[in-house]
Amino acid sequence: MRDQAMLPLSRRSFLTNLACTGLAGAGLLAHAPARAQAFPQYFSSFSVDVSPLKAKGLGSFADLVGQAALDQLHRSFADRVDPRGPRFVLVITGIFLTSSPDNGRGWRRHGGGGGGGSDGMDGEALAVGSRGQILARHPQHAARDPDTSILNPDEQGRAVAMAQHYVWWLRRRLG
Numbered sequence: 742m743r744d745q746a747m748l749p750l751s752r753r754s755f756l757t758n759l760a761c762t763g764l765a766g767a768g769l770l771a772h773a774p775a776r777a778q779a780f781p782q783y784f785s786s787f788s789v790d791v792s793p794l795k796a797k798g799l800g801s802f803a804d805l806v807g808q809a810a811l812d813q814l815h816r817s818f819a820d821r822v823d824p825r826g827p828r829f830v831l832v833i834t835g836i837f838l839t840s841s842p843d844n845g846r847g848w849r850r851h852g853g854g855g856g857g858g859s860d861g862m863d864g865e866a867l868a869v870g871s872r873g874q875i876l877a878r879h880p881q882h883a884a885r886d887p888d889t890s891i892l893n894p895d896e897q898g899r900a901v902a903m904a905q906h907y908v909w910w911l912r913r914r915l916g
Contacts, residue, residue, distance in 0.1 A: 748881050783823035783869045787814040793834040797852045805897060806836055809904035817912040827868040827876050831908070835863040838899055839887065859884040860899055862907045866915070879915060883907040 789811045794803035810831055818829065839858030861884040868877040885906045889898045 780866070780879055781827055782916070783821050783826035784818065784829040784868070785822075785824050785826045786817065787811060787829045788831070789814070790830060790832040793832065794836065797835075799836075802897075802900065803833075806833060806900050806904050809901040810908055812910035813905045814911075817908050827870050830867040830869050831864060831883065831911070832867065833862065833864040833904075835861075835906075836900060836903060837861040838896055838903075860887050860903045861885075862903050864907065866911055879911070880905070881911060885908045 776876075789807040791799075791803040791807035794806065799806075805888075810833060814829065814831060838860050861882060863882050866877050866879040866881065870876050885903060885905055887902075
């Protein structure tokens, strides 16, 4: 048994495993019940900051993501509005769209091929007080499998769906 050589990992497999290991550790801290309970229950307003995306050169694409997230914040947290509450600011720091939205099935339907993957978004929800102080923060990573074909990747539609999914998970995590 010791004579068997281990198959070398591809660079993608290595980086994916490394990222998953890091996210697993970060996820334990980011999803701790005490963190979610410390977040306020009511908010005076909602805003989305996409300046980190714009700094990466995403321009109008960042605006599209920000508007989709803002619309979903208004829908998801509609029952949690109180003018006396802090502001809810969502800072989106990254969006990742897989290059193989259907695991390569669009071009090779039978047997293997393609890379596969999920779309993802990173960011942080902030409760900001009346003097600009951060009262609470909730970092989060969310991922979803895109429901489109590699033949019709629809990046804009996937980005909107990812932003909506991200906010949906925020609502679930924050209660």
